[in-house]
Amino acid sequence: xxxxxxxxxxxxxxxxxxxxxxxxxxxxxxxxxxxxxxxxxxxxxxxxxxxxxxxxxxxxxxxxxxxxxxxxxxxxxxxxxxxxxxxxxxxxxxxxxxxxxxxxxxxxxxxxxxxxxxxxxxxxxxxxxxxxxxxxxxxxxxxxxxxxxxxxxxxxxxxxxxxxxxxxxxxxxxxxxxxxxxxxxxxxxxxxxxxxxxxxxxxxxxxxxxxxxxxxxxxxxxxxxxxxxxxxxxxxxxxxxxxxxxxxxxxxx
Ligand SMILES: [Fe+2]
Numbered sequence: 001x002x003x004x005x006x007x008x009x010x011x012x013x014x015x016x017x018x019x020x021x022x023x024x025x026x027x028x029x030x031x032x033x034x035x036x037x038x039x040x041x042x043x044x045x046x047x048x049x050x051x052x053x054x055x056x057x058x059x060x061x062x063x064x065x066x067x068x069x070x071x072x073x074x075x076x077x078x079x080x081x082x083x084x085x086x087x088x089x090x091x092x093x094x095x096x097x098x099x100x101x102x103x104x105x106x107x108x109x110x111x112x113x114x115x116x117x118x119x120x121x122x123x124x125x126x127x128x129x130x131x132x133x134x135x136x137x138x139x140x141x142x143x144x145x146x147x148x149x150x151x152x153x154x155x156x157x158x159x160x161x162x163x164x165x166x167x168x169x170x171x172x173x174x175x176x177x178x179x180x181x182x183x184x185x186x187x188x189x190x191x192x193x194x195x196x197x198x199x200x201x202x203x204x205x206x207x208x209x210x211x212x213x214x215x216x217x218x219x220x221x222x223x224x225x226x227x228x229x230x231x232x233x234x235x236x237x238x239x240x241x242x243x244x245x246x247x248x249x250x251x252x253x
Contacts, residue, residue: 059100060093060110060132063139071144075241080225088221089135092202096128105129110136111206118207130202134184137251138217143244152249155213158187158194169239171196176218176235185235187214189252213251214243 065085069078100106105113105125114133117125149165159168168187175198176185185198188205197205205212216222216238223234 059106060096060129062090062093063136065139067142067144072142072242075226075237076142077226080222083225084217084221085135085139088219089132092128092131092135096125096132099124099128114204114206118203126207127202130204130207133206134202134204134215134217137212137247138215140247141214141216141244142238142242143246146243146245147239147241148245151245152252154252155245155249158189158213158252162194162196168194168196172214172216173232173235173239176216177232179218182219184215184217186212186216187248188212211251214248 062085065081069081072081099122100113103125105116108116110129110133113125113129117129151159151165159165162168172185172187175196179185179198179200181200183198183200184204186196186205188195188197188210190205190210195210197208197210199205199207204215216235218231218235223231227234227237
């Protein structure tokens with residue numbers, strides 16, 4: 001039976017027990033717990049999420065962006081980031097928390113929820129929790145002054161095994177261009193080898209047994225303000241100027 005006073009939080013390998021309730025001393029420790037998780041998993045995140053009070057439980061939370069809204073211009077505008085992060089990602093968090101509350105998935109790690117929801121064909125969780133996972137990393141996969149051909153060691157080895165940087169770049173951009181409708185293009189690792197894949201809607205390579213190490217959002221909300229319908233231009237600009245290869249390396253290592 002679910003104990004309403006105790007929630008077991010395990011997100012991406014960080015687990016502990018927190019007590020819920022708006023007036024108990026456990027609230028501050030619960031917030032500390034989440035901040036500790038954020039800093040452990042996303043070291044660029046240093047501040048308390050501003051939407052903390054809106055979360056019904058400690059399962060999913062919206063992180064702050066690890067940079068200012070205007071940091072990625074002109075390749076991704078402040079307006080795009082404000083809508084994308086503050087509206088779209090927040091909606092995935094809120095919808096995901098509503099769907100998780102009281103379900104068998106509550107208390108599972110984020111990655112396990114993503115994989116199990118897909119195995120169970122639970123569409124709402126696949127898309128909302130999948131999108132939460134995807135966006136948590138998407139913000140980290142970008143930085144001001146990103147891109148370039150100089151890759152960290154483990155990523156370079158994977159790319160060499162794939163056939164080189166230019167082939168990887170071409171295939172990744174083609175995957176993004178070729179994803180019909182909303183979705184994502186990915187670099188993922190399966191059996192130690194790099195693969196380029198595309199997925200629809202909120203799905204990601206975790207659901208197919210691969211480990212995602214880089215993903216680009218090709219939903220229109222990610223590029224329409226800045227590029228209108230020119231998805232190829234968005235993909236090329238994103239790849240060449242925004243990728244934070246250090247986060248790719250952290251996932252590949
Ligand atoms: Fe998105």
